[in-house]
Amino acid sequence: MPRLVQMAPSILSADFLNLERDIQLLAESTEPPEWFHIDVMDGHFVPNLTIGPSFVRELKRITQVPLDVHLMISNPHVQLDWYLDAGADLLTIHIESLRPHARGGLKGRSATINDLTAEEIVKGIQLLERIQDAGAMAGLAINPATPVSLLKPFYSYIDLVLLMSVHPGFGGQSFIPESTVRMKEIQHELNLLSAPVLIEVDGGIDSKTAPLAIEAGALVLVAGNAIYGKDDPVAAMESIRSVVSPCGRLCV
Numbered sequence: 001m002p003r004l005v006q007m008a009p010s011i012l013s014a015d016f017l018n019l020e021r022d023i024q025l026l027a028e029s030t031e032p033p034e035w036f037h038i039d040v041m042d043g044h045f046v047p048n049l050t051i052g053p054s055f056v057r058e059l060k061r062i063t064q065v066p067l068d069v070h071l072m073i074s075n076p077h078v079q080l081d082w083y084l085d086a087g088a089d090l091l092t093i094h095i096e097s098l099r100p101h102a103r104g105g106l107k108g109r110s111a112t113i114n115d116l117t118a119e120e121i122v123k124g125i126q127l128l129e130r131i132q133d134a135g136a137m138a139g140l141a142i143n144p145a146t147p148v149s150l151l152k153p154f155y156s157y158i159d160l161v162l163l164m165s166v167h168p169g170f171g172g173q174s175f176i177p178e179s180t181v182r183m184k185e186i187q188h189e190l191n192l193l194s195a196p197v198l199i200e201v202d203g204g205i206d207s208k209t210a211p212l213a214i215e216a217g218a219l220v221l222v223a224g225n226a227i228y229g230k231d232d233p234v235a236a237m238e239s240i241r242s243v244v245s246p247c248g249r250l251c252v
Contacts, residue, residue, distance in 0.1 A: 005214060005244045007237055008035035008068050008200065010224030011059075012050065012171045020062055022228060027063045029234045031241070035068040035090065037202070037222045039168075040083070042073040045097060045111060046104050046169035053082040060087030068222075070141065070202070072168050073097065076127055084134040091131045092139030092162050092200075095150055098124045104143075110167040112145040121153045128157040139200070143168065144176055148185050155195045160220065161186055165213070166203030172225045175204025180216040187217030207239045214244050 014022040043049040066089035076093040096111040098120040104110040131138040141162035165179035200220035230236035
């Protein structure tokens with residue numbers, strides 16, 4: 001039976017001076033990851049800077065593992081096509097970025113919205129349709145303090161919800177326990193709608209928190225420091241996988 005739970009190692013925690021080595025280490029392992037998670041940060045939406053589309057294009061050149069590109073940027077309407085052209089297989093924008101000038105401020109905080117106007121909802125749908133029309137999977141991310149109810153208008157236009165279980169912008173943070181409640185709320189809505197949308201969770205995922213996320217409904221696990229922060233990243237990835245069975249339920 002195919003494994004339903006999917007691993008998405010975050011290259012943010014890899015050695016950027018030896019990135020091709022770290023990518024190939026996992027990609028060429030016996031059970032390679034389903035995705036490589038790529039965090040794009042603009043220094044405005046989140047208080048950090050990372051990479052751009054040319055970097056994604058080079059990653060696409062060196063690996064056959066699909067690229068899960070997470071845009072933590074204020075202007076996805078401007079940059080969307082850059083990353084689609086660079087080869088993103090899954091492209092995720094933030095629901096908070098639909099609000100002009102939304103930003104997270106300092107480390108340990110993140111952009112938050114409590115509602116959306118009709119205009120902002122239309123804007124979001126148009127962006128998500130652009131992603132899917134380009135042949136990529138469309139994802140919508142949500143920060144820890146933004147109500148998950150705001151996702152409802154978009155479920156028909158996305159392939160994946162990315163729930164942030166930390167405040168985005170920096171690796172190595174601890175999993176926010178309340179995230180499991182939010183995942184269950186999302187899963188409940190998806191079940192009511194019979195919507196074939198994956199739940200991805202990003203932040204503080206390791207062999208201890210992965211079971212909590214899976215039990216709450218997540219099927220795509222982003223892990224950075226818990227994999228690339230270890231002496232043996234392949235073994236670390238497998239240790240996270242070992243807490244779930246091939247059918248996606250917890251091992252007993």
